[in-house]
Amino acid sequence: MADTKTVAPKEGPATQFWNWLTETQVWTSVFRHERPNTDRNRVLVMLSNIFLHLHPVRIRKSGVKLRYTWCMGGLSFFLFLSLTLTGLLLMFYYRPTLEYAYTDIVGLREHVPLGIMREMHRWGAHAMVITVWLHMFRVFMTGSYKPPREFNWSVGVIMLVLTLLLSFTGYLLPWDQLAIWAITVGSNMARATPFLGHEGPGAQLLRLGDVPLIHAADDARFALLGGTFVGEGALLRFYVLHCVGLPLGIAVLMAVHFWRVRKDGGISGPM
Amino acid sequence: MGFIKGIFNAVADPRLFFLLAVGALLVAVWKREAVASNTVGYGMLALLGVFFAFGTFDPNFRLIVTKPDNVPIVGLIFLLLFFVWYSIREGVLNDRRIAAGNGPIEKAESDRVWVWPDLVYTELISLILCSVVLIVWSILLKAPLEQPANPANTPNPSKAPWYFLGLQEMLVYFDPWLAGVVLPGLIIVGLICIPYIDKNPKGNGYYTFTERKAEITIFLFGFAVLWASLIVLGTFLRGPNWNFFGPFEFWDIHKLAALTNVNLSEYVWVRALRTSYPSMWIVRELPGIILVLFYVLALPVILAKGLFKRYFEKLGAPRYYVTAFLFLMMMSLPIKMLARWIFNLKYIVAIPEIFFNI
Numbered sequence: 001m002a003d004t005k006t007v008a009p010k011e012g013p014a015t016q017f018w019n020w021l022t023e024t025q026v027w028t029s030v031f032r033h034e035r036p037n038t039d040r041n042r043v044l045v046m047l048s049n050i051f052l053h054l055h056p057v058r059i060r061k062s063g064v065k066l067r068y069t070w071c072m073g074g075l076s077f078f079l080f081l082s083l084t085l086t087g088l089l090l091m092f093y094y095r096p097t098l099e100y101a102y103t104d105i106v107g108l109r110e111h112v113p114l115g116i117m118r119e120m121h122r123w124g125a126h127a128m129v130i131t132v133w134l135h136m137f138r139v140f141m142t143g144s145y146k147p148p149r150e151f152n153w154s155v156g157v158i159m160l161v162l163t164l165l166l167s168f169t170g171y172l173l174p175w176d177q178l179a180i181w182a183i184t185v186g187s188n189m190a191r192a193t194p195f196l197g198h199e200g201p202g203a204q205l206l207r208l209g210d211v212p213l214i215h216a217a218d219d220a221r222f223a224l225l226g227g228t229f230v231g232e233g234a235l236l237r238f239y240v241l242h243c244v245g246l247p248l249g250i251a252v253l254m255a256v257h258f259w260r261v262r263k264d265g266g267i268s269g270p271m
Numbered sequence: 272m273g274f275i276k277g278i279f280n281a282v283a284d285p286r287l288f289f290l291l292a293v294g295a296l297l298v299a300v301w302k303r304e305a306v307a308s309n310t311v312g313y314g315m316l317a318l319l320g321v322f323f324a325f326g327t328f329d330p331n332f333r334l335i336v337t338k339p340d341n342v343p344i345v346g347l348i349f350l351l352l353f354f355v356w357y358s359i360r361e362g363v364l365n366d367r368r369i370a371a372g373n374g375p376i377e378k379a380e381s382d383r384v385w386v387w388p389d390l391v392y393t394e395l396i397s398l399i400l401c402s403v404v405l406i407v408w409s410i411l412l413k414a415p416l417e418q419p420a421n422p423a424n425t426p427n428p429s430k431a432p433w434y435f436l437g438l439q440e441m442l443v444y445f446d447p448w449l450a451g452v453v454l455p456g457l458i459i460v461g462l463i464c465i466p467y468i469d470k471n472p473k474g475n476g477y478y479t480f481t482e483r484k485a486e487i488t489i490f491l492f493g494f495a496v497l498w499a500s501l502i503v504l505g506t507f508l509r510g511p512n513w514n515f516f517g518p519f520e521f522w523d524i525h526k527l528a529a530l531t532n533v534n535l536s537e538y539v540w541v542r543a544l545r546t547s548y549p550s551m552w553i554v555r556e557l558p559g560i561i562l563v564l565f566y567v568l569a570l571p572v573i574l575a576k577g578l579f580k581r582y583f584e585k586l587g588a589p590r591y592y593v594t595a596f597l598f599l600m601m602m603s604l605p606i607k608m609l610a611r612w613i614f615n616l617k618y619i620v621a622i623p624e625i626f627f628n629i
Contacts (some may be wrong), residue, residue, distance in 0.1 A: 033302065036387045053385045053523060062380035064390045067361070068478075071397045078398050082405065091610065092420075102419045119409030125470050126343035127405065129434050134354055140465075140490055141358040141485065142377075143474040150466030157462045164434060171432050178340070180420040181429040189451025192626070200448050201627035227423060268476040270378045 054123050054258055056266050063267035068142070072135035076163075077254070079128040079198070081263035084247065086121040094173070096239035098232050103173035125167050152260040155253055162250040169242035172235060180230045187230065190221035197221060276329065280517025283508050286612050289605075292500040292585060293492075300488050301358060303480060309606035312356040329519050335507055339415040344433050344506050347499070348474035355495055362480035362487070391564045427524060436500050436505030443513065444607040446618075446628045454600065461597040468594045470586055493601055532617035536557045552622050561622035563629055566603075569594035 019025055022034075033044035047056045062068045094104045108118050136156060139145055145153035172183045191197040195206060196219060203214040216228050226233025261267065282291065306312075323345065326332035331602050336345055365375040373379070431439050436493075441450035473482040480487055508515055510522035539558045540548050549555045571592055575583040583591045610616040620629040 035555055039385075040384045045417075052387070052391065053392060057386060058383035059386050059390055060381050061379075061384050062377040064384060064393055065380070066393075067375060068380075074394055074397060075401055078401055079405075082402070105416055109413075116406065116409040119412065119414045120405055122414040123343070123408050123412070124405055126340075130343065130347050130350060134350065137354060137494060138358070140494075141362070141487065142476060142478055144476060145466040146469065146472070146475040147466070153466050154463045158460060160462075166332075167434065168432055173367060174416055175420045176415075177417040177424070177426055178342075178415060180422065181426050182432050185431045186435055189438075189447050192447035193452045194448055197452075198446070199626050200452070201625055204625055211425050230371045230420075231410055231422070269381050270476045 001261075043060060054262075056262060060267060060269045062269055069267070070134060070138050072131045072138055074137055076128055076131045079124050080133060080250070080254070083121060083124050083128065084116050086124065087243065089117050090121055091243060094174065096235050098235065100174070101173065101235060105174045105176070129163060129167055132160055136160060139247065139268075142268060148264045149260075149268065152257060152264060155257050155260065159250055159253050159257065162246055162253065166242060166246045166250065169238040169246065172230070172238045175235065183234065184230050187221055187224050187234075190224050191216070191219055192221040276517075276519035280520050283515075283517045285504060285508070285515055287498070288504055288508070289496075292496045293605075296488075296491055296496055299355070300480075300484075300491070301357060303359050306356065307360040312353070312360060312605065313358065319349065319352065326518060331521050332518050335518075335522075339412055340433060341506055342412060344503065348503060351495065351499055355491065358478060359479035359480060365478050366481045368483070369479065375479065377477040394423060428509060428513055430505070432491050433502060433506055436509075437501035439513075440501040440505040440509070444604065444611055446623060447513075448499075448626065449629065454604070457597065457600050462595065462600070464593060468586065468590045468597075470590065489598070489601075497601070497604060532611065533619045534617050534618045536621060538614075539615075552624055553624070556620050556622055559618070559629070563620055564598060567596070570599060 016026040022031075032048050033041050036042045036045040043057050046052050046055055090108070093108055095101065099151045105118070139153065149226060168183070168186060172179045191199045193200045195202040196214065197203060197215050198212075198216050198219040198221075200214075200219075203219070204212070211235070216222065222228060224230075224234075224237075282288070287615045322338070326336065336340065365377075368375060431434060436454055438450055441454065444450070445454070465596040469486055471481070471483060471486065474486075507518060510520075511524040511526070512528075514524070514526050514528050516522055535553050535558060536548065540546055540555065551562075574595060575591060579591070579595065582594070586594060607616075607619075610619075620627065622628065
């Protein structure tokens, strides 16, 4: 292993300060070991820090190369964290009602000098869709879905769907023309769901005498929109799904995904 | 200049555009030894860059490419081409190593390194670079905000979010129940099935092409040609009334496209048999129903005895039939496209009585 250079200088007041600092009760209560510049401490840093504990202690050389991983999985996760943070800030100023939704976005744009939270959230969301696709593409091209990682690929596919749904539900929230018509086009598909959409094949067969069981006010599209058109019900439903439901779901699956990467033998490589 | 733009407008026609995408994939796969060179890869990206630079001088091109939500898709085009090329290149380089008896490069790199510092620092640097890119992008480009929502005023064209535009493009060829529900559902199911139907033990954990020819070619066809190139088509080349517009063409809302499509039943009863339609829809649509049943049920069996015999033996019956079904479902899109372009075919089975059109 290559030796890492020590961070603190050898002599002088900085060293003295550093030595003092790392021996204080506060410092030693947080960091239970010395700086990770020996093999022992490189192990300890991974085992004693909950965030770093996502990682193994050691990893295949190919696994740290951009050539192999493209870093797309890591970037997807980082973009998700960044979207959570910017989304949280946006939630302070945004009210999901017909009365306020649009004006709150206008307020964000007009009243916040140099504000870029909405931009970071929107471009980050587009970027995350792209990084997720490229991550899956890399996983496919390296055959990393093959045994023993089949199940983790399946979890990943569900996370892809959740990523797209997160982006889709967020698309409605600005409540401008772009938003409602994109969601109208997208959600119109639901009324063609076989049997469950009122314009879907087979829906007409589901009837009791003259009473249709599937109609515009109770079909799959109605469940999605909370109404027969993209209105107040859809806005609230999409808001709740966007801010709470889908992020919770994808967070749980992320935990499974990362856990399984470790359990299935770490980052993939030839046997 | 107008002549060059005219050529690009003509080439961008959905038919040529799609055929060129298929052709590009076949060349990339077949001539991969040549495609793997840096000259081809970076040259291709440079040419594309020149095209976009050239295009921005044209007002129509600039208008559609610089729409804020379309900017990520311009990025996607470059990223996707790069990574498709790059993964083929890595595969070719590994194939050469394997042929020389050295094993893939990942094998040589399978000894372990410390996560601290080797990985955590890479992650930190990636994180910082990603943040910088995101912040600069956010400062330079404002997020779009149009007029307040107005249910009474439908924009033309009305487009779904960009990542669903491939599905919206499918609406040209299929009804919503297929293009919007069944086929997207099958994409998800198919993706989940991949690890369970792919029994090839080779190519696990390293780039290769030779060891996984069919898998990679089919995946690239589905991902790069069907999914990604239709998104590009739907985003940049579809204008008012979902009509086709070349990249340098003005989005004229009055552009007319002749709708001369006919159903299979008309071909059979009216044009071939020179008679009127049977009154019962089940009889009227019988030729189409037989054709669809043949495609879904009989064709996999026939292929198992003929063209795909090798796969049938390798995969076993359950895996083979799932694979064949998913593959035929994927191929239904290009088949329907070709049928539309060559025969003006609208529906193979058309039963508007129960919203059942294929």
